[in-house]
Amino acid sequence: MMNYRTSRTWASLIALATALWLAGCAGTHPPRSDSELMADMGDLRPSAKPAAANEDVPIGEKEGLQVRKEGLFMNVKRGVHRDRETKYLWTIDDRGLCIALEQTPFETSRGHITHTNLSKLAHFAGEAWFTGAREVTVNGRSGRFGDRAHGTEKQYEAAVEYWEKLGYRVEVIPLGKK
Numbered sequence: 001m002m003n004y005r006t007s008r009t010w011a012s013l014i015a016l017a018t019a020l021w022l023a024g025c026a027g028t029h030p031p032r033s034d035s036e037l038m039a040d041m042g043d044l045r046p047s048a049k050p051a052a053a054n055e056d057v058p059i060g061e062k063e064g065l066q067v068r069k070e071g072l073f074m075n076v077k078r079g080v081h082r083d084r085e086t087k088y089l090w091t092i093d094d095r096g097l098c099i100a101l102e103q104t105p106f107e108t109s110r111g112h113i114t115h116t117n118l119s120k121l122a123h124f125a126g127e128a129w130f131t132g133a134r135e136v137t138v139n140g141r142s143g144r145f146g147d148r149a150h151g152t153e154k155q156y157e158a159a160v161e162y163w164e165k166l167g168y169r170v171e172v173i174p175l176g177k178k
Contacts, residue, residue, distance in 0.1 A: 031165050034069065040158035041123035044093060047116050048149030054107045055114045064104050065118065069096035072167050076130040077101060081137045081171075082178065088128040090138070091119040091145060092159055097166060099128065115144045124151055124159040127178075131171070138163060139173035147175050 047056075059065045066073050076099075079086020088099045098118045106113045115125045125145035129137045140146040140156045147156070156175045163170045 032161065034162075037158045037162050037165070038123060041092060041155045041162075044121040044123060045145065045149075046121055047144040049143050051114070051116045052109050054117075055109075056116045056120060057106075058120065059100060059104065059106065059113060059117045063106070063113070064100045065098060066100070067095045067098045068166055070166060072134065073099060073130075078131065079129045080131060081129050081173070083129060086129055088130070089113065089115050089118055089125070089142075090128050091115055091122040091125040091142075092162055093119040093122045097162055102127070115142050115146075119145070124155050125149075126156075126159070128163075132169075134168055135171070136163060136168045137171040137173065139178060140175045141178055151175070 076088070077086045085103060087102045089102045091098045100113055100118055102112060104113045105111065106117060108114060108117075115122070119125070122145040124140065125142035126138055126140040126147075127142075128139075131137055138160065140151055140159070141148070142151075143149055145151065153175055160170050160172050
């Protein structure tokens with residue numbers, strides 16, 4: 001005969017088993033390794049469009065470049081999607097995920113940096129807005145390494161997964177959209 005304590009234990013076990021089963025059905029999966037993500041992003045490739053004057057001069061920490069293979073970026077400027085002043089450019093190359101504020105002054109025809117100032121070769125690239133401590137909105141907008149450089153959905157999905165692996169909750173703007 002079951003008593004109150006035994007029936008509560010069974011109910012808890014059933015609830016736990018159901019939750020674990022539902023999590024498995026929801027498509028949750030362990031994070032993939034860097035090598036698996038890089039394989040889905042394809043080989044490092046050069047810019048799809050030629051760099052104008054100084055657009056291929058690499059920037060460094062002094063100009064605000066940050067690179068991560070793990071962990072969150074430090075002291076990022078928070079903003080909202082499509083805000084020009086808080087827009088970051090991002091690339092993924094052999095060093096990891098690279099970011100810098102797009103409006104970083106630099107001697108280019110635009111007066112600021114481009115994706116090729118972050119990486120001469122990249123797997124993928126786009127734009128990002130840090131909307132919270134662990135939240136980022138990203139797109140794959142780049143004529144050099146992203147959507148306008150024949151980047152694919154598979155590459156973009158792997159790039160988004162790389163952001164998630166760093167610890168961010170990612171709001172994904174569909175490929176081809178700003």
